[in-house]
Amino acid sequence: MQNNMEKQTKFKVLLVDDEEIFREATARQLRVRGFTVLTADGGEAALELVQSDPPEVVLLDQEMPGMHGSETFAAIKEINPLIEVIMLTGNTSVDNALELMKLGTFDYLMKPVNIEELLYKIEDAHARKQLIERRQRSGSTTP
Amino acid sequence: MRVWDMRLLQDDLPAEKRRSEHLYDYADSEENRRRVNQHFDKLQRGLIIGLIIGFLLPNALLAAYFHYQFTHTLRSSAILNLQTVADNQKNSLDLYLRERIGNLYNLLLSPGFALAPTKAAMNDYLRILTNFHDGFIDVGLINPKGVQIGYAGASPELLGKDYSDTPWLQQLLKEDKHHIVSDSYLGSRQNAEFTMAVRHTFAGKVYVLRATLDPDKLYMLLRSTVHGGSVESALVNANGQYQVVDPKTGNATDRGPFVPPLTQSVAIHEQDIDETSTLIAYTWLKEAPWALLVTQPLSVAQSGMHQARLILTVSLISISLLFCIIIFFTIRKLTNDARRMADKGRQLQEMLAHASKLASIGELAAGVAHEINNPLAIIMATSGVIRDMFNPAFDLDNSTEALYKELTVIDNAATRAKGITKKLQEMGKTRMPQTEPCEINTQVETVVNRLKKVEFKGKAIEVELALSPDLPPILAECERLRQVFNNILVNAADAIQDKGVITITTGIQDGMVAITIADTGRGIPQKNLERIFHPFFTTKGGSLGTGLGLSIAASIVKHLGGVIKVNSVVGKGSTFTILLPTNFYCPLH
Numbered sequence: 250m251q252n253n254m255e256k257q258t259k260f261k262v263l264l265v266d267d268e269e270i271f272r273e274a275t276a277r278q279l280r281v282r283g284f285t286v287l288t289a290d291g292g293e294a295a296l297e298l299v300q301s302d303p304p305e306v307v308l309l310d311q312e313m314p315g316m317h318g319s320e321t322f323a324a325i326k327e328i329n330p331l332i333e334v335i336m337l338t339g340n341t342s343v344d345n346a347l348e349l350m351k352l353g354t355f356d357y358l359m360k361p362v363n364i365e366e367l368l369y370k371i372e373d374a375h376a377r378k379q380l381i382e383r384r385q386r387s388g389s390t391t392p
Numbered sequence: 393m394r395v396w397d398m399r400l401l402q403d404d405l406p407a408e409k410r411r412s413e414h415l416y417d418y419a420d421s422e423e424n425r426r427r428v429n430q431h432f433d434k435l436q437r438g439l440i441i442g443l444i445i446g447f448l449l450p451n452a453l454l455a456a457y458f459h460y461q462f463t464h465t466l467r468s469s470a471i472l473n474l475q476t477v478a479d480n481q482k483n484s485l486d487l488y489l490r491e492r493i494g495n496l497y498n499l500l501l502s503p504g505f506a507l508a509p510t511k512a513a514m515n516d517y518l519r520i521l522t523n524f525h526d527g528f529i530d531v532g533l534i535n536p537k538g539v540q541i542g543y544a545g546a547s548p549e550l551l552g553k554d555y556s557d558t559p560w561l562q563q564l565l566k567e568d569k570h571h572i573v574s575d576s577y578l579g580s581r582q583n584a585e586f587t588m589a590v591r592h593t594f595a596g597k598v599y600v601l602r603a604t605l606d607p608d609k610l611y612m613l614l615r616s617t618v619h620g621g622s623v624e625s626a627l628v629n630a631n632g633q634y635q636v637v638d639p640k641t642g643n644a645t646d647r648g649p650f651v652p653p654l655t656q657s658v659a660i661h662e663q664d665i666d667e668t669s670t671l672i673a674y675t676w677l678k679e680a681p682w683a684l685l686v687t688q689p690l691s692v693a694q695s696g697m698h699q700a701r702l703i704l705t706v707s708l709i710s711i712s713l714l715f716c717i718i719i720f721f722t723i724r725k726l727t728n729d730a731r732r733m734a735d736k737g738r739q740l741q742e743m744l745a746h747a748s749k750l751a752s753i754g755e756l757a758a759g760v761a762h763e764i765n766n767p768l769a770i771i772m773a774t775s776g777v778i779r780d781m782f783n784p785a786f787d788l789d790n791s792t793e794a795l796y797k798e799l800t801v802i803d804n805a806a807t808r809a810k811g812i813t814k815k816l817q818e819m820g821k822t823r824m825p826q827t828e829p830c831e832i833n834t835q836v837e838t839v840v841n842r843l844k845k846v847e848f849k850g851k852a853i854e855v856e857l858a859l860s861p862d863l864p865p866i867l868a869e870c871e872r873l874r875q876v877f878n879n880i881l882v883n884a885a886d887a888i889q890d891k892g893v894i895t896i897t898t899g900i901q902d903g904m905v906a907i908t909i910a911d912t913g914r915g916i917p918q919k920n921l922e923r924i925f926h927p928f929f930t931t932k933g934g935s936l937g938t939g940l941g942l943s944i945a946a947s948i949v950k951h952l953g954g955v956i957k958v959n960s961v962v963g964k965g966s967t968f969t970i971l972l973p974t975n976f977y978c979p980l981h
Contacts, residue, residue: 268769270770270773271766271769271773274777278776278777360765361768361773362769362773
């Protein structure tokens with residue numbers, strides 16, 4: 250079962266957060282569960298990674314100095330609309346997060362994040378991405 | 393407690409206002425409401441009184457003016473009318489009398505007039521006279537001795553009467569006049585009558601032909617020439633006795649209302665008769681020693697005006713009343729509307745104040761949540777890591793050292809969260825603990841020296857001090873004051889990229905102690921300028937800033953009754969000016 254899970258979840262995740270300790274602790278948890286985890290400390294660094302080494306799913310902190318989470322999200326979608334984005338928010342206000350979901354984020358999670366919940370969301374996001382990709386492929390092969 | 397106040401940015405508020413203003417205070421609002429109500433009551437009263445006076449006064453003046461003019465004109469025209477009537481009547485009377493005198497003359501000088509007439513001849517003469525005019529009552533001839541030697545008429549006993557003593561005969565003979573008209577007198581049958589006599593000299597002897605006439609005929613003549621019933625005419629003699637008069641007014645030989653002075657033309661006299669103001673036009677007759685009085689009560693002369701005045705007064709009053717009512721209701725409606733608007737405005741203001749307070753609280757809560765959630769997220773993630781270390785499936789290093797390392801991370805995060813709550817508490821403090829006179833310059837120097845060792849390290853920051861030597865001390869917690877300077881200076885240092893100057897100036901400004909901290913840093917954009925004092929507003933990333941520094945500084949300064957002003961130019965630097973009211977007066981100074 251462990252092998253099965255590892256096999257299923259072997260894909261690339263990008264974690265963007267300005268809080269280094271949180272970022273690294275979360276990345277370590279994800280890595281031991283078989284994910285390939287890229288990390289970035291801000292929007293600019295994240296966009297570079299999206300271009301050079303595109304991940305399947307992005308975990309994106311909303312409140313960041315410099316480039317704000319929502320701006321970063323928009324920029325990611327511009328580079329690659331297929332990448333799924335899950336917002337992380339430390340704010341109790343969910344209005345902004347809901348607004349962003351309308352714009353196309355997969356979901357949002359409130360900090361502090363429960364690791365199990367985070368895993369489910371990442372997998373769901375990945376599943377949706379694969380579904381969309383498959384649909385696009387079949388759409389393009391049978392015109 | 394209010395942690396943030398937009399007014400901190402405003403330069404032009406007077407000092408006492410800054411300290412006394414509240415966002416919302418029930419008692420304050422009641423007082424305000426009362427004041428506004430009073431203002432509107434006053435306004436309404438003023439408007440109503442003003443408009444009513446402004447409308448009524450000119451109206452009344454105009455009405456009074458027209459009334460005066462109208463009265464004057466009416467009086468003038470009444471006088472003119474009376475004078476015309478008097479003139480006409482005088483002419484008629486003179487003509488009448490002249491005709492009667494002519495009748496007598498013609499008779500006396502007629503050929504064949506017998507100077508010793510028989511009774512039949514006298515009767516003939518009387519018939520001739522009455523043929524001319526039926527006003528003749530009798531006729532008599534008086535010889536040069538004054539004895540009536542011929543008579544015809546209703547009183548035959550007058551034949552042979554000696555007239556030499558009668559005033560009219562004496563006057564006729566003495567004054568060299570050829571004719572005379574006597575005053576009225578009561579005749580033998582108690583009827584008013586008057587005598588008319590003419591004289592002529594026959595062969596050196598003077599004979600007088602006299603006749604008695606009925607004054608009623610004169611009265612009829614007067615009546616026939618009067619236009620309208622309101623005018624009354626009468627004749628009086630030089631003694632003021634009635635000669636011819638309306639029987640309703642008086643009897644012949646009664647005294648009339650007034651003895652007219654001798655005048656040539658028609659004159660006007662005004663007198664009260666029977667308590668009625670009366671206009672009298674008078675003139676003297678040519679042929680008789682009588683004056684014609686034409687009277688008309690003033691009230692009759694002005695009766696047209698009375699009606700006009702009544703209409704004028706009634707309409708003026710009713711129009712004025714109507715206008716007063718319209719003015720009153722219009723103004724009441726207008727002021728009520730204005731009052732309602734003001735009330736709404738005030739409510740809106742209160743709601744806004746309340747909303748901004750709530751927003752401030754909301755902002756605080758959001759900031760707290762974010763700042764607390766970040767360390768919590770670290771704690772949770774790290775505890776997850778530790779849990780993973782003990783999961784055999786992951787085969788991780790779970791040595792004591794590794795475990796300790798993770799636990800230290802958790803401790804640090806918890807300490808960070810504690811720091812935030814502690815700072816929040818500090819900000820919320822409203823108590824006034826031990827205060828002492830603090831020398832501002834000393835505090836500034838202490839803070840600068842401390843910062844030079846820690847915060848300013850690693851940057852080429854030059855600190856220039858321009859401290860005024862004789863500043864009054866400020867009664868406060870010195871540590872709090874140092875915190876204010878510290879927080880602003882830390883920001884100033886952060887604003888400076890690598891190299892810059894911070895200038896600290898102290899002095900007196902508007903009677904307050906002023907501490908100015910100017911940096912040559914990157915400056916604050918306009919959109920942020922309004923928010924820099926908001927708790928948790930920060931532009932410093934990650935764990936560098938809590939966003940509480942300036943809001944704590946503002947809170948402390950506000951507590952001391954002071955104010956922080958900000959001036960900033962992006963790219964040039966920012967200037968923070970702290971103004972503190974002097975609250976300590978040293979008896980030695």
